[in-house]
Amino acid sequence: MLVDGKWTGPIFDQHMHLDRTNRFLDAVSDFSKSGGTAIMLVHKPAVSKSLPTDSQGYREAYSETISMAEEIRRNFDLEVGLVLGPHPVSWENQIADLGLKKSTELHLEAVSLALEHIDSGTANCLGEVGRPHYPVVEETWEAANEMLLEILSMASSAKTSVQLHVEDNGEGTCQELSQLCRSAGLPLDRAIRHFAPPNISSEFTHGLSATVNVGKGSIATLTETAGRSSAPWGMETDFLDDRNRPGAVLGPKTVPKRTQELAFSLLSSEWEESKVESLMQNIHSDWPKSLYGL
Ligand SMILES: [Zn+2]
DSSP states (O other): OEETTEEOSOOEEEEEOOOTTSSTHHHHHHHHHTTOOEEEEEOOOOTTSOOOOSHHHHHHHHHHHHHHHHHHHHHSSOEEEEEEOOOHHHHHHHHHHHOHHHHHHHHHHHHHHHHHHHHHTSOOEEEEEEOOSSOOOHHHHHHHHHHHHHHHHHHHHHTOOEEEEOOOOHHHHHHHHHHHHHHHTOOGGGEEEEEEOSOOOHHHHTTOEEEEEOOTTHHHHHHHHGGGOOSOEEEEOOBOOOTTSTTSSOOTTHHHHHHHHHHHHHHHTTOOHHHHHHHHHIIIIIHHHHHHOO
16 A cells, blocks of 8 residues: 555565574564565575585575574564575585586485475475576586476476576576476466566566566666566565675665655656555565465
């Protein structure tokens, strides 16, 4: 609902990492106090520490993330969903130590384990899975795409949603990912390009859904393209809660702030109030609820 141009309904950050050794609940408090009502907590890979080297290691790492979600629910009046899965950067990093075959096997085992949690209801979405966002040698790139196709097929059979971590090659990335999802039989409204740029026009997204990383300047492009989007989209910060990388991503207050900026911007560009309300309702409640079953 809009009151004097201000959105008073739900506000959902669909991609946030948290860390017990850093801000954790303090960051959630910032989000909640700024008007946030729901988050998807995304499993944070221990890339800078030590990555799991077997499925037991993944079991333990996942259970830590699950317990963090429970702790947030106990302390705040927020909806908290969980995105569980092995990060593609972990896979690429571990090729050096484990070799391509073993690293791929471990990665797929970690996907299966995450799908078990989703099936039993302790997690709500697979992710972030995808492919490296930086240049890699040809052999690795081919292997990454083969593996991703397999992961998407597994997600399709499990009927879950997937948050995708991919490179930023603009429209080309959307086109390739849409094609991969179609090959895997995964519906595009359940395949979410995470860290997406703010162009949400269907010419750009090729039908792939997105969580837009709502940085400075994103509101102008969202306002300009929102009328031409066919695929559903949401908002995220990709907050990392990492003291070694302050400012690398957006802070926990950002989604509530940009939501109000977008409402103001759309109303100023002659969108009717009821149209802005239904867009906000879809971004922050209807679509994410259907994705994650919250
Ligand atoms: Zn992330």
